[in-house]
Amino acid sequence: MRRPSELLLRFTRAERWVHRTTAALMLICLATAACLYVPPLAELVGRRRLVVTVHVWCGLALPVPLLLGLASRALRADVSRLSRFTDADWAWLRAARTRAAERRAGKFNAGQKLYAQWTLGSMLVILGTGLLMWLTHLAPPAWRTGATFVHDWLAAAIAVVVAGHIRMALRDREARRGMRTGLVDRRWAEREHPEWERSAG
Template sequence: MASRPRPAGRLTRFTRTERTLHWVHAGSFLAMLATGLILYLPALSTLVSRRNLVKNVHIWVAVAWLLAVLLVVLLGNRRALRETWREIETIDRDDRRWLRGRRVPQGRLNAGQKVNAILTVAFALLFALSGFFLWLGERDHRFLLAGTGTVHDALTFLSVGLLVGHLYLALIHPSTRHALRGMTTGAVDAGWAERHHPKWARAAVDEPLDPNEPRLR
């Protein structure tokens, strides 16, 4: 039986909608992290010395993040987002083996990326909920719930840990940093995809690349 030819060229990995959603979330998170650290750390708060302004920026960036995410979902390729989320929440046998340290074929997203995406969504929802009650509690003490600030702070430290690992793999680690191209240009080298995501690469080998995608769809 003849072996399947190895893919050549480039493969489309993420649509424009997926990339836009990623960068909206990443940019907003970094802005909220910077302003949040200024509010949390006394040394930075003293250095900046404009606490109220920083707090207002923190809040308005959060509002802008929520509105931008909604706009991307409403105006973008919702079908692609649904398919990606179904892929993320499907942890199959190979994914479980990969998480146990076994070298097994992976799809478009490996098990680590799926877990990272699930945690990112969960943290974002908890950030929004706890942040809302912190904001509301300052205006009406009836809504000042015990432990809300602790939850918000704990989420920050956990998110920083995820961010450091994500940046290391995306920018530094030699075998994985090529993946960043998929989130900037939408496409990755087919040979790299065959080595790291063979189940997806072999299925997508005949999918044409459309570098001139005209809309978010």
């Protein structure tokens, strides 16, 4: 049994709720997209109209958890951390490139920041292109064709990146515990996020 002093609060309840809800919506969008575009899955599932409806509404809801979560001071602070690179982040990228063991990192390392920024950007693009495809009166046919192309290929890229994210999470039990309970072991924080561990007290 760990003593309370050995644990650090990494994520509040609001932050965990935003992560879980966004992840659930994203996975539903990817699963329904697969059912729409992969013929064997489309035949297995059927009910195309229902699948399209679920896909559209989950896609429209994607930004909602983050927007609601911004009411949380802790989430706003993390958004600020994720949105800017520091000297430690550039050092982390150099260390990752050379496979150095020691990598300086704050609460989030450079890889996590890049993933978060890419996810937010791709979410906005996928939402915008989806709206052009869904609301056909908003744009001429040429725009809708371009939107369909971007939407489909970006969805494939998102699937690959999300799979990589899940793979990384499966390799780090303590990081998963932090997202599940909000608490992490101080020794893990000292090893993986030393600058944050020191500032966390």
